[in-house]
Amino acid sequence: MAAPSLQDGIDKAGSPVALLWKPGSPPFMPPVVHDEYVGWRQEQTAWHETVSISDLSFHMSDTFFEGPDVTRLLSAVSANNYAKFAVGQAKQFVPVTSRGLIITDGILMRNGEDSYSLTGAPSAQNWVKFHAETGGYDVSFETDPDSRNRKEGDPRLFRFQIQGPLAQDLVERAFGGPLPETKFFHSSPVTLAGASIRALRHGMAGQAGYEFIGSFADYAPVKEALMTAGEPLGLAHVGAMAYTTANVESGWIPSPIPAIYTDPDLADYRRWLPLFGIEGQRPLHGSFFSEDIEDYYLSPFELGYGRSISFDHDFIGRDALLAAKDQVSRRKVTVVLDPADAHRVLGDGFVLNHARYRVEAGDQVAGMTYQAASLDPAGTVLALAMVAEQFAEPGTAVEVVWGEHPGPGTAPDAELDLPRIRATVQPAPYNEHARTAYRRNG
Numbered sequence: 001m002a003a004p005s006l007q008d009g010i011d012k013a014g015s016p017v018a019l020l021w022k023p024g025s026p027p028f029m030p031p032v033v034h035d036e037y038v039g040w041r042q043e044q045t046a047w048h049e050t051v052s053i054s055d056l057s058f059h060m061s062d063t064f065f066e067g068p069d070v071t072r073l074l075s076a077v078s079a080n081n082y083a084k085f086a087v088g089q090a091k092q093f094v095p096v097t098s099r100g101l102i103i104t105d106g107i108l109m110r111n112g113e114d115s116y117s118l119t120g121a122p123s124a125q126n127w128v129k130f131h132a133e134t135g136g137y138d139v140s141f142e143t144d145p146d147s148r149n150r151k152e153g154d155p156r157l158f159r160f161q162i163q164g165p166l167a168q169d170l171v172e173r174a175f176g177g178p179l180p181e182t183k184f185f186h187s188s189p190v191t192l193a194g195a196s197i198r199a200l201r202h203g204m205a206g207q208a209g210y211e212f213i214g215s216f217a218d219y220a221p222v223k224e225a226l227m228t229a230g231e232p233l234g235l236a237h238v239g240a241m242a243y244t245t246a247n248v249e250s251g252w253i254p255s256p257i258p259a260i261y262t263d264p265d266l267a268d269y270r271r272w273l274p275l276f277g278i279e280g281q282r283p284l285h286g287s288f289f290s291e292d293i294e295d296y297y298l299s300p301f302e303l304g305y306g307r308s309i310s311f312d313h314d315f316i317g318r319d320a321l322l323a324a325k326d327q328v329s330r331r332k333v334t335v336v337l338d339p340a341d342a343h344r345v346l347g348d349g350f351v352l353n354h355a356r357y358r359v360e361a362g363d364q365v366a367g368m369t370y371q372a373a374s375l376d377p378a379g380t381v382l383a384l385a386m387v388a389e390q391f392a393e394p395g396t397a398v399e400v401v402w403g404e405h406p407g408p409g410t411a412p413d414a415e416l417d418l419p420r421i422r423a424t425v426q427p428a429p430y431n432e433h434a435r436t437a438y439r440r441n442g
Helices: 006-013 016-020 040-049 070-077 122-134 166-174 218-231 246-248 264-272 318-324 337-344 432-436
Strands: 054-055 061-066 089-094 106-112 113-119 140-144 157-163 187-192 195-201 211-213 236-238 332-337 358-361 365-375 379-390 397-401 420-426
Touching: 006 016, 006 236, 006 264, 016 379, 040 054, 040 236, 061 070, 061 122, 070 113, 070 122, 089 264, 113 122, 122 140, 122 211, 122 264, 157 166, 157 218, 166 218, 187 211, 187 218, 211 218, 211 264, 246 365, 332 337, 332 365, 332 397, 337 379, 337 420, 365 397
Parallel strands: 054 236
Antiparallel strands: 054 157, 061 113, 061 140, 089 106, 106 113, 157 211, 187 195, 195 211, 332 379, 332 420, 358 365, 358 397, 365 379, 397 420
């Protein structure tokens, strides 16, 4: 008997929202990595004031694509520019539907002339694999899933992220001198502890740093070399709790709802996707509830990916993006919760969640949050949110409705007597370095 598809799950539940709405779902925590090493507050402080190491080897899926048609395939299914994509370079991968709505993003690295790897949540990888299989391309692919879904064995690659004001000092101590000058999101081949690895100029919290990538066979000696070099600098190992808060201040919304659940043109894709994959199991919850899943869809322009979009080639969704690029009505912002209100409603134990909380301005719904996290250096809880343009100016006073809507069967605007937290709109990224200097020399 064939395994149920995403479309089977939608049909049985009655709607996409009925399938996905799961009040009170816990936040995603990266597998294998400890929740905390020295305490999440100290770990957050380290990437602001000293230096930190994050072990990213276990929680992301990798799919490796190669073949004579691989660039043509990727060009057809994403809005990225491939004419100036160097070997060793990485890009924010931007796949959209024919309606110009995001599937979800990922990090695409060019490993050779006809070889790429796509890293992150599986949704973008699934999109490319489907078209590789059904589009007649001469392309092969292999997926190494995250460590929750891998049946056996180790990951194929390790990833260690070094970031913070002393990141360069750590790197020079580890390598015996500075690394080759490298542009943002480009990489250089280097050697550490006898292992040939890549140094990608990249960081998740908007701070200076590198991501070191190599064969998992070299995991232990490379990590030991980095840890030893960082010890005199006060290096902090970042656990799962602190790591999953970093994107809130760097302005990256992880795993937005893929815009695939309602488009009749994507019926075959929904039948291809398994029900028990990320598209059928990643939960929706919070105080912002709609029966229409399309109210949760996003465009790449709203997410801030406009600089990654190139109209120099034909791709799925090109015409829709051209029509939408000057019609963006929502903006990604940081909502800074009033510290006293946050303490009153959340207490001292809150670290993060991924709920869609309703953001209100007066008697109007201004938008919704996508992730909220306690940021100790900021002294309060920050939430990444998408709000209508008229409420997006820094300093705008709003309220966040905190709590869980029960979902289908209860009206979206039902009076649920949920607590409200005063808040102020600020830019995204919230981190000034991420906003003003992160991509310099890119």
